[in-house]
Amino acid sequence: MAAIKFRNVVKSFDDGKVTVIPDLSLDIKDKEFVVLVGPSGCGKSTTLRMIAGLEEISGGELFIDDKKVNDVAPKDRDIAMVFQNYALYPHMNVYKNLAFALRLRKMPKKEIDEKVRWAASVLEIEPYLDRKPRALSGGQRQRVALGRAMVRNPKVFLLDEPLSNLDAKLRTEMRSQITMLHKRLQTTFVYVTHDQTEAMTMADRIVIMDKGVVRQFDTPQKLWSEPADMFVAGFIGSPGMNFIDCLIVRRGESLCAEFAGNRLRIPSAKVKMLEPYEGKNVVLGIRPEHISAYTGGINTRESCVITVKADIAEMTGGDVNVYFNLGESRCIARIGTEKKISAGDSVPLLFDGNSAHFFDKVTSKAIGI
Amino acid sequence: MKAKQKVFNVAVYTVLLLLTAVFLAPIFIILMNSVKGNFYISDEPFSLPLGEKFVSFDNFLKGFTQSDFLQAFMNSAIITVLSVAGIVVLTSMAAWYIVRVKNRLTKMLYYAFTFSMIVPFQMVMYTVTYLAFELDLNSIWGMVFLYVGFGSGLSVFMFSGFIRSIPAEIEEAAVIDGCDPIRTFFLIVFPILRPTAITVAIVDAMWIWNDYLLPYLILGSGRNRTLPVAVQMALTGGYGNKDMGALMAMLVLAIVPIIVFYLFCQKYIIRGVVAGAVKG
Numbered sequence: 131m132a133a134i135k136f137r138n139v140v141k142s143f144d145d146g147k148v149t150v151i152p153d154l155s156l157d158i159k160d161k162e163f164v165v166l167v168g169p170s171g172c173g174k175s176t177t178l179r180m181i182a183g184l185e186e187i188s189g190g191e192l193f194i195d196d197k198k199v200n201d202v203a204p205k206d207r208d209i210a211m212v213f214q215n216y217a218l219y220p221h222m223n224v225y226k227n228l229a230f231a232l233r234l235r236k237m238p239k240k241e242i243d244e245k246v247r248w249a250a251s252v253l254e255i256e257p258y259l260d261r262k263p264r265a266l267s268g269g270q271r272q273r274v275a276l277g278r279a280m281v282r283n284p285k286v287f288l289l290d291e292p293l294s295n296l297d298a299k300l301r302t303e304m305r306s307q308i309t310m311l312h313k314r315l316q317t318t319f320v321y322v323t324h325d326q327t328e329a330m331t332m333a334d335r336i337v338i339m340d341k342g343v344v345r346q347f348d349t350p351q352k353l354w355s356e357p358a359d360m361f362v363a364g365f366i367g368s369p370g371m372n373f374i375d376c377l378i379v380r381r382g383e384s385l386c387a388e389f390a391g392n393r394l395r396i397p398s399a400k401v402k403m404l405e406p407y408e409g410k411n412v413v414l415g416i417r418p419e420h421i422s423a424y425t426g427g428i429n430t431r432e433s434c435v436i437t438v439k440a441d442i443a444e445m446t447g448g449d450v451n452v453y454f455n456l457g458e459s460r461c462i463a464r465i466g467t468e469k470k471i472s473a474g475d476s477v478p479l480l481f482d483g484n485s486a487h488f489f490d491k492v493t494s495k496a497i498g499i
Numbered sequence: 500m501k502a503k504q505k506v507f508n509v510a511v512y513t514v515l516l517l518l519t520a521v522f523l524a525p526i527f528i529i530l531m532n533s534v535k536g537n538f539y540i541s542d543e544p545f546s547l548p549l550g551e552k553f554v555s556f557d558n559f560l561k562g563f564t565q566s567d568f569l570q571a572f573m574n575s576a577i578i579t580v581l582s583v584a585g586i587v588v589l590t591s592m593a594a595w596y597i598v599r600v601k602n603r604l605t606k607m608l609y610y611a612f613t614f615s616m617i618v619p620f621q622m623v624m625y626t627v628t629y630l631a632f633e634l635d636l637n638s639i640w641g642m643v644f645l646y647v648g649f650g651s652g653l654s655v656f657m658f659s660g661f662i663r664s665i666p667a668e669i670e671e672a673a674v675i676d677g678c679d680p681i682r683t684f685f686l687i688v689f690p691i692l693r694p695t696a697i698t699v700a701i702v703d704a705m706w707i708w709n710d711y712l713l714p715y716l717i718l719g720s721g722r723n724r725t726l727p728v729a730v731q732m733a734l735t736g737g738y739g740n741k742d743m744g745a746l747m748a749m750l751v752l753a754i755v756p757i758i759v760f761y762l763f764c765q766k767y768i769i770r771g772v773v774a775g776a777v778k779g
Contacts, residue, residue, distance in 0.1 A: 184671050205677040217668035221690040231676035278672075 132195035132208075132285035132318050134158040134181060140189030141176055141342075150176050151342040154190070163312050163319040167329040168339035168365070174322045177339070178288050181320060182211050195285060210279035211288040215295065216271045218263040218278070224250075225259040228277050249277040252314070253307075269300045276311065287312075289321040293328065305332060326366055330354075338362050360413065360494040363487060369418050369451060371487070372461040376414045378407045387414050387488075390457030394434045394483045403498030404488060412497065415487035418451065421463035423471075424478040437478045438463075443471045452477060526754070533558055533747035540743040558744035559752070562733075565742065568749055570722065571729035576756075577639055578714070578725060579707045582646035586703050587696050590651045594658030595688055599667065609659065615652035620712070628716045637717050645717065646707050654699045661695040662688070697767035701760070708757045726753045 135158070141151035150173045158164045166174040179185040180192060183204035192199055199207055210231075218227050228246045237245075250256045253273040263271055272292060279287055289308070293301045309332050312319050323329055329336045330350045338345045338353065338361070345365075346358040357363035357371075364370045376389035378396075385396040385404060394414070396404055404412070424435045438454035438461075450471055452463045463479050471477055488497040531548055532540045539552040546552065562568055593612075597605045627645065631637055636644055665688070673687045689696070711727040718724055720732055730753055733746050 182671075182675060184674070204675045209675065211672065211675050213668040213672060215666050215668055217666060217672040219669065219673075219687055219691075221693070230673075234677040234682070278676075282676075 133160045133193075134286065134318065134320065135193040135196075136177075136190065137193070138190035139180065139187055139192055141173070141180060141185060142188045146188070149188075149342070151180075154342070154344065156337065156344060156347065158318060158320060161316050161318055163309075163321065163332060163334045164337060165321045165323060165329040165333035165335075166337045166339060167323055167326060168345075170324060171341075172339040173342040174324075174337075174339050175290055176342075178211075178290055178320060178322045181207075181286065182209055182288050183207050208285040209288055210282045210284040210286075211290065212272075212275045212279050212292045214291040216263070216275040218271060218274055220263055223260050223262050224255060224266070224274050227263070227274055228259075228281050231278070231282050245281045245283075246277075249280045252280070252311075253277050268296050269304060272296065272304060273307075276308070280311070280315070285318065287315075287317055287319045289319065291323055292321075294323070294325070301328075308332065326368065330366070338365060340365075356496070357415075357487065358496055360415065360489050360496075363415050363489070363496070367417055367419075369462045369464070371415045371417050372421070372456075372459065373489075374414045374416070374456055374459045374461065375411060375491070377411055378404055378409065380408055387412070387486075389414060390459075392434060392436050392456075394481060394486065397484050397486075399484075400486075400488065400498065407488075407490075407497065411491050413489040413491055413494075415489060416481060416485065418462045418464040420482040420485035421461075421465070422480050422482070423463075423465040423469055424480040425469075433483055434481050435478050436481060437476055440471055440473055440475050440477050442473055443475075452479075454479075529747050529750050529754075533744070533751045535744065535747075537742065537744045540747065554744065556748075558742075558748035561742060562745040562748035562752065565745055568726075568729065568752065571724055571726045572752070574639060574718075574723055575708060575726040578642045578646065579704055581643045582650065582707050583700050583704050585643060585647040586650040586654050587700055589647060590654035590699070591658045591689060591692055591696060592684060593651070594655045594662055595684060597655065598659050598662040599670070609655070612652050612655040616656060620649070624712070624716065627713075631717050637719075639718075639723055642714060642717060645713065646703075649713070650703045650706070654703070657695055657699055658692060661692060665691055694767050697764050701764050701767070704760055705757055 134156075136154045136156040139151060139154040140149065141154075142149040150171075154173075154177065166177055168174050176185055180187055181194070183199065183202065187200050194207060194209070219230065222230065225246055228249055229242045232242045232245060246259075247256070250259055253276060255270060255273050255277060258266060258270055258274075263274065266274065272295075275292065292308070293304050296304060305328060308319075308321075312332075321328075321332065330353075333350055335347060335349055336353055337347045340361050346353060346362045348356075348358075353362060353366050357366065360373060364373070374389050376387040376394075379386055379388055381393070385401050385408065387394045387396060436456070438452075438456065440452045440454055442451075442453040444451040444453070445467070446464075448467065449464045450467055452465060452471055454461055454463070454477075463477075465471070465479075489495065490497055528544065532544060534554060534556070535548045535552045535558075536554045539546065539548075543552070548554075593608070597609050597612075631641060631645060635641065669691075670683050670687060673683045678686060709727060710725075711731065714725040715728050715731075718728070720728055724732070730746070730749055733749060734741065
């Protein structure tokens with residue numbers, strides 16, 4: 131059990147010529163399940179590898195359980211890691227793979243056997259203990275990799291995109307297995323992925339990284355409802371949030387956002403924080419889920435109906451993704467399947483102002499957060 | 500179409516059978532003559548060892564006792580075993596370092612090793628012999644040293660190709676599990692390299708066991724002489740008093756170990772050569 135603390139950690143390559151992590155400060159709590167997520171090259175795997183001790187730290191300090199580990203060898207950090215391509219030892223059978231780290235620690239044979247069989251039973255890989263990794267399926271290999279980490283009973287579990295080589299169905303299955311494993315083991319988990327669904331469903335807290343910088347470190351719910359900036363707002367959610375340039379103006383008593391000839395009344399809860407922006411351009415962010423098909427029902431003060439021309443209508447099962455242009459912005463609405471919509475149709479859409487987000491056009495930061 | 504294919508197959512098999520016969524004929528003739536009397540070897544070299552021509556294993560006994568065969572056999576065996584072991588262990592470690600540690604030095608080393616493969620032995624023959632004598636390497640141990648040097652180019656090349664196909668994560672997992680670099684190499688990397696290591700061992704064992712020129716130049720025809728040199732000496736020894744029967748028996752004994760070794764390990768050769776060609 132351990133907390134992990136990054137204090138102004140810097141990571142650079144080529145004698146400082148290329149800096150991938152400019153200044154990272156992060157507190158991961160004991161027993162927490164933290165997911166590092168971001169686009170390729172954002173530094174999430176490098177961050178994980180620094181915790182593992184596989185990458186040297188160029189500057190700053192890293193603590194595991196209040197012990198500075200900058201110069202501590204990986205084997206002495208009491209961590210275990212699960213790799214993207216499983217990294218099982220191909221010449222050893224499953225039993226030997228699981229027992230390898232324990233044998234190196236000169237643990238008594240009986241104890242090794244107990245631990246190996248315990249991990250194998252938890253992960254349901256007992257029938258395969260005599261098999262070599264090449265005789266296992268992807269899911270079984272991944273479970274062996276998890277088992278190899280489990281038997282060590284480490285302070286910290288590090289998982290580097292462990293599900294990315296599995297098919298969609300198996301990934302969903304393994305996702306729940308890993309979540310249950312975390313609950314059962316009560317250990318700190320740090321998990322790297324580029325899949326936001328994995329991040330949102332598994333994490334206690336998510337670190338969203340971009341170009342080596344932490345954009346937001348928060349719970350999945352907060353990241354969804356209160357994104358810190360346009361990057362986070364666009365990254366979380368599928369399809370991503372729509373961004374529309376708008377002008378904040380006062381019309382009578384009300385503060386409104388005007389865009390592409392349309393007007394959306396600013397909800398009273400957001401009026402105060404948007405007042406300083408009166409007469410200025412900001413970015414209105416609205417998730418596809420918060421744009422619905424207008425059927426002539428109730429239109430609240432904070433909503434507006436806009437009729438758009440659907441360019442593409444994608445059936446996804448329970449919903450239809452409708453693509454359309456609004457001014458210069460390309461937008462998507464996720465609407466129900468009650469009404470059949472085809473490409474080229476004119477569709478009246480209801481924009482829910484209460485769920486709208488506003489971002490500073492210059493800094494891209496969320497206004498009021 | 501089928502008839503055409505059949506004719507083609509017959510032609511291909513005929514050519515292959517002829518080629519096989521051409522390659523096997525010398526070995527068969529030596530085997531046949533190794534159990535024939537001296538008179539019949541020179542008079543009827545292609546006849547089968549039947550009846551009075553057959554002398555059982557007398558030639559083998561003579562070959563053993565007359566030409567100090569056992570000493571030459573032991574010299575060849577020691578040099579081959581130690582050199583092959585040295586080449587396999589040292590070059591696999593060198594290749595691992597070259598592939599995993601990426602800097603200017605390792606790049607230069609890799610080019611140096613691969614360049615050494617294309618330099619013909621005759622080009623460096625004189626300088627190597629001279630240096631070997633200057634550095635007191637004209638001994639069995641010196642030969643091992645020289646063979647490790649001469650064999651390293653191809654071996655480093657082959658090992659490097661295979662190591663590139665091993666995901667580095669496997670070694671990182673070993674490091675996290677508690678291995679230092681030496682343990683990582685011997686417990687994880689080297690066992691994975693086994694197919695390539697066996698291929699390198701076979702190729703080098705055949706080369707070193709059969710090599711004539713280098714041991715002749717360095718060890719000469721003295722007590723440290725190797726088997727090919729001893730056989731050649733028996734062949735040219737003394738005016739007309741050559742014992743062809745004993746010579747044939749010596750040749751059989753000289754090729755048996757390497758053929759057995761080859762047959763034992765041949766299934767790994769293709770695997771080792773192909774290994775590293777395709778990732779996965």
